[in-house]
Amino acid sequence: MRHRTTALLWRAGLALALVCGIGLLPWLARTDPALTVLKARSADRDPTPEVLAAIRDQLGLDEGPLTLLGRWAGGLWRGDAGRSWLSGDAVTPAVLQALGASLLLMTVALGIAVLTAGAVCARTLWLGAHRRLGDRRPGGNGGSAMLAALPEFLTASVLATVVGVQLGWLPALGWYGPRWTVLPGLALGLPAGAVLGRLLDDLLPGAFAEPWARAAAARGLAAAAVARQAVRRCLPALLPNAGLFVVGLTGGAVAVEQIYDIPGLGRTTLQAALAQDLPVLQAGTLLLLLLAACSTGAAHLATRLLIGPALRDNALPTLHRRRPPARSRLPLLYGGLLLGVVALGLPRDPLALDTTRRLRPPSAAHPFGTDALGRDLLARVSHGALDTLLLATGISAAALLTGVLLGLLPRLSGPLVDTVNAVPPVLGALLVTAVAGGGPATPALAVGVVAWAPLAAHTSALLRQERAALHLTATRGLGAGPWYLLRHDLLPAVVPPVARHALLRLPGTALALASLAFLGLGAQPPAPEWGLLLAENQPYAERAPWAVLAPAAVLALLGALAVATAGGVRLPRLRGRRDPREQQPLVGELVSVK
Known part of the structure; x- marks a missing residue:
């Protein structure tokens, strides 16, 4: 009961901190809320001091953010969330x-x-x-x-x-x-x-x-x-x-x-x-x-x-057996194709304009065709791959490390995961922009802030089941300490599936960066970032489908590579020790199972 009360208070505190941070958003961004509201209401109206003063008086901005936040929170008890500015x-x-x-x-x-x-x-x-x-x-x-x-x-x-x-x-x-x-x-x-x-x-x-x-x-x-x-x-x-x-x-x-x-x-x-x-x-x-x-x-x-009751009584069989790595040539095939695309396009200029070759279909001169400004799509996809792949890989690696470490502490990470996951990457990008300012690092920070949450939730779920496994109970009975169990049993059972999960989410991380660019919150023209390429060429999808299919096909190839690689992620077997989870069950166990 005490643990549940602490977790509830922890969740409430995090939610309160997030809502209060949003209430301070204009002041954190060092912008005049009256000017932003005026532009949203009427972009053609001149922001004269009289007009801005009237808006501040109407919205009560001169009273300060804390007063406004307290007034808004006080109305929630009556079901009143205030009025739109x-x-x-x-x-x-x-x-x-x-x-x-x-x-x-x-x-x-x-x-x-x-x-x-x-x-x-x-x-x-x-x-x-x-x-x-x-x-x-x-x-x-x-x-x-x-x-x-x-x-x-x-x-x-x-x-x-x-x-x-x-x-x-x-x-x-x-x-x-x-x-x-x-x-x-x-x-x-x-x-x-x-x-x-x-x-x-x-x-x-x-x-x-x-x-x-x-x-x-x-x-x-x-x-x-x-x-x-x-x-x-x-x-x-x-x-x-x-x-x-x-x-x-x-x-x-x-x-x-x-x-x-x-x-x-x-x-x-x-x-x-x-x-x-x-x-x-x-x-x-x-x-x-x-x-x-x-x-x-x-x-x-x-x-x-x-x-x-099996979770309570530590009577679960283990769900993850150590299996030999899957032998497949698919990762080499997909990786070779991706590297080939990047290598072919790197010598080309991604910014060279040729308005006489607008929206040309694929040809020998332009294998992926050209975009609306006559730029070579192969060059733009290849140069964008360096930024997109390196950034997505770095974010995924940091998310995996953070997710595993926090997942090992479920009492700390559980409420934090709930709060972080409730923030869409788009809103996270806006909050990061308000606090840290705009720039090329804004999308990476916004995606990185939320990318670890699914991995931490996965780690906690697997850890909860593994701690209730029969072989772990037997190992404790033989006198094994917490660090021994963590190193020899818990981590070998948890890390491989979570690492495969992180690889599966690598394309999703690239997609999150692409979505921010699509909504205008990421890279800006003329950068050849994949999300920006999709956003720029989407209006011409019906007339020139190759302009959209080229970056989409490379993203799909990245997904196939991630899945094929994930199948072979395993931890090495500990020398001189047989994994009890690989032992065959006794005949009595088979007879007693109903």
Whole structure:
């Protein structure tokens, strides 16, 4: 009870600090809130001292940020989040309406993600249920890797153009009913489902190798029943990340909401942040924090219900067995293709303009074609790869180290993960810009601040299950100390799957940087950054699809490389010591399992 109270107070303190920081945003950015509000209300009106003084008097800005923050917080107890600085309307109804739109979109996207995850791991389920998996890895699915690496805003644009405009099957713009949720739901759900499917696919071989699965096969249970139980066994380690995806599909869907003109919470919060409409921004952030707390609580409750008393009684079989690294030439193939693209384009000038060759299709002179200004796309993709890949790799490495270290301290990291995950990268970029100023490091800081949270949640979930494993209880009984258990049992079981998870998220990190550039918060022209290339060429996608497909194909290739490489991530076997998790179960264990 004391631990739960401390965790609750820790979460409340972090949420309060974040909301207070947002309330101080204009003053931290050293900008005049009255000037920002005037530009948002009427860009043509001259900012005379009289006009600015009238706005300050109307909004009470002269009273100071602390007074405004206290007045806003005092109204929350009555359900009053104040009035918008721009429109003057009540904030609470507008924000709740935006939350309803985001929750509907999130529900549709989550359903599509579940179906996609099932399709990704279907082969592993079939092999495991029919006892044909053994110690072999099911093999990386390049299709799921490329699907996970597709930018959400690019998928949204292609679906809107092809399915909505050209074919006319579904509405391509607006938000007027269930039919309008399909295309944005696909744009959000397909990449999220591909990542969740890869995580589940990584856990299933360990579940099928446990004694209960062998006993079930020996008793002739149906393959479908064995597959269902294997999924149920793996869900506790997957649920924390599924809870993070729920929040990401709500607050992180800014680009998709912008493309489809959806009045969701992410878009509303972004617009309020750009205009420094503090009452709307604070209310939107508070709702995102509450949503993160609810989803995390639901994930913890579902984990307890799925595992039952085994977690309490330290009676779990281990889910992660040490397997030999998967031997595959796919990483060499994908890596060679990526290096070949970069090597071919580096000698070319990415800034050379030739207006007589605008939007030319691929040819011998321009293998990837040209953009709207006649610049060589191969050169721009290759030069952008250096910045994008190095930056994404550095962020992923730092996120892995931070996630593992904080995941080993769940009482500290749990509330912090909930709070950090509730902040979309876009809002994080705005906060970083306000505090540290703009610059090329702003996107990296914004993405790095939130990139470690899923890895820490994954580490904590795996650590919780591993500590309840039978072999660990036996090792404690033999007199092993905490450091010995950490080095020889916990870290070898936790680090490899989390490292594979980090590799799976490497394309996602590059996509987050690309999304910030797409929304104008990252690299600025004429930099050849991949996200900026997609943003610049998106208006010409129908006329010159190669201008968008070239950077998208390289991103998909990066995703395939990450998945293929992740399959071989293992820790070396400790010399002179046999892993008790690899020992065959006794015959009595097989007979006693029901």
